[in-house]
Amino acid sequence: SQQGEEDPQALSIQEGENATMNCSYKTSINNLQWYRQNSGRGLVHLILIRSNEREKHSGRLRVTLDTSKKSSSLLITASRAADTASYFCATNRDDKIIFGKGTRLHILP
């Protein structure tokens, strides 16, 4: 069963532009994490935001969490070719982690 659902499913932008991906979920959570997956590889953890936090930054990444709307967003600023990947949100509730279907991001040269 999928708790989180990313939007859009696919996104293509020009290099240097900002990319925004959204994640919506259905039930209350303890925290939410974002992961990146390059084609055919394992996932890499990007950032974790707790339910009592509203915003976190890590380098070119900015994550927001709105628990009242049950949604999160991941912003990647000044995109690079190396950012081409799939991005997944993962919600944690009661020590159960559920991944969404992901957003496929393609950075155009």
Added chain:
Amino acid sequence: EAEVAQSPRYKITEKSQAVAFWCDPISGHATLYWYRQILGQGPELLVQFQDESVVDDSQLPKDRFSAERLKGVDSTLKIQPAELGDSAMYLCASSSALAGIGEQFFGPGTRLTVL
């Protein structure tokens, strides 16, 4: 830098055969996860271990899948017999914290193709 190791990286088998995947987590990580990822989808948890104990195997098809982590270190996931629908990427991850509190470190995965 410590990494999660998985083998084999690729496996092709015929339906009704048995297959086994191996995972060696980052040293000291008590929590180990096995996920199945169908192309175009997110990872789906199959089984979670805390040391040698199974914490969650509610999504594991127990009629054909089994998993063990005998000494609380490395782990094996087995499928017997394999079916066409089992073709997927099998990912192993480990964590030093309780589920969901910390980040998970993923291995490169095993790509299974069942013919």
